[in-house]
Structures are given as C-alpha cells and as structure tokens.
Amino acid sequence: GLLPDSTKNLFAATRLKLFSDKIGIDKISLYDDKAHLTFADKTTIEPIKIINLVQQQPRTYQLKSQNQLIIKQEMPEDIERIVLIEDLLKKLCQLKS
Structure with a gap:
C-alpha cells in the first residue's frame, strides 16, 4: 500500500539533509511562517549570489547574519516546508559558479 505521510516526510527530510550537506548548509530550522538556513564556512554557494x-526578493528572503538566511513565507504543512526548502536549495545550486 501507500506510505503514511509521516514516512514520506521522513524520506523527504532525509533527502533534504543530504542535499543541504552537499552544498554546505549546516542547519535548517523550519517553522509555520519561516525557515532559517545556516551556511557552513565552506559552503559552495558564493555569498554575493545570496545577497x-x-x-531581488526582500519580502521573502532576509540575511540575519553573515551565514544565516531567513525565508519568510507561510508553510503550515510539513511537506510544504520541505518542498519550499528543496526548491530553494535547487535554486541556490544553480546560482553557484
């Protein structure tokens, strides 16, 4: 049969973790109305690209510190949060040179 939502979310979260490790993100914190991404010192993403x-989208993205990006967007469902962050990480990977 079909996997329960909790199992699907676990797989998606694991996939997100592996992908974020690959591009140099130390920590992802997800909330209902925002997410925080903390970049590693040796991230593969150039800082100017994040800036x-x-x-380009100041209502959605904000730099909290030199290595922390805040995404301001309503995400009431777990899977919405995961999909949003996955899409952002894919976008960031395209931004790297």
Missing part, C-alpha cells in the same frame, strides 16, 4: 537573491 543578490535577498535584494
């Missing part, structure tokens, strides 16, 4: 993203 450009924040400047």
